[in-house]
Amino acid sequence: GNSVTQMEGPVTLSEEAFLTINCTYTATGYPSLFWYVQYPGEGLQLLLKATKADDKGSNKGFEATYRKETTSFHLEKGSVQVSDSAVYFCALSDLYSGAGSYQLTFGKGTKLSVIP
Amino acid sequence: DADVTQTPRNRITKTGKRIMLECSQTKGHDRMYWYRQDPGLGLRLIYYSFDVKDINKGEISDGYSVSRQAQAKFSLSLESAIPNQTALYFCATSANRDTDTQYFGPGTRLTVL
Secondary structure (H helix, E strand, O other), X not given: OOEEEEOOOOEEEEOOOOEEEOEEEEOOOOOEEEEEEEOOOOOEEEEEEEOOOOOEEEEOOXXXXXXXXXXXXXXXXXXXXXXXXXXXXEXXXXXXXXXXXXXXXXXXXXXXXXXX | OOOEEEEOOEEEEOOOOOEEEEEEEOOXXXXXXXXXXXXXXXXXXXXXXXXXXXXXXXXXXXXXXXXEEEOOEEEEEEOOOOHHHOEEEEEEEEEOOEEEEEEXXXXXXXXXX
């Protein structure tokens, strides 16, 4: 079945530091890949997505590249801010996985804390 | 106003009680989902519905039931709540044209004593 593995947190960085959150996946079909962000006390929001190999998703200074050869979708940001403190979830949606079609499979989440 | 709303936002109940969590959306999406979130486990799918007449079980449907009263409304029920159903519950929606992208409500924090 499908699965998503992301690095365990929590991750604590100083403001303006470089961020990488690793994400790898296992899927039987041709998944779309996502990063969702959950700010404290809120629901999940889509941060970025990529629908095919070599696509790069980007938003709010974050970016991730769909790497089919390494089955990875690592999240990066060059300079984090205190306001980026949140939990980040990597997810995949596999449209060709039979009974699981159209469902999102989430990683366990990585909590990021950015300190001034 | 939020596109996906959930009521109540917080609920404390006792073992054995029947609980209903409600979700409403103004996005005009046909597809709706219920997830639960537990610390360290990410989100797991409970039920999903692709239209008013369609209901499907997700990964962890035991102990839960749902009702799709209209395109905009999708309710989750716990017939007899138990403590291990204490969790954060999220409703989500997606459009038929872009099924990958889901839009989440703010969540309902349920505590079963």
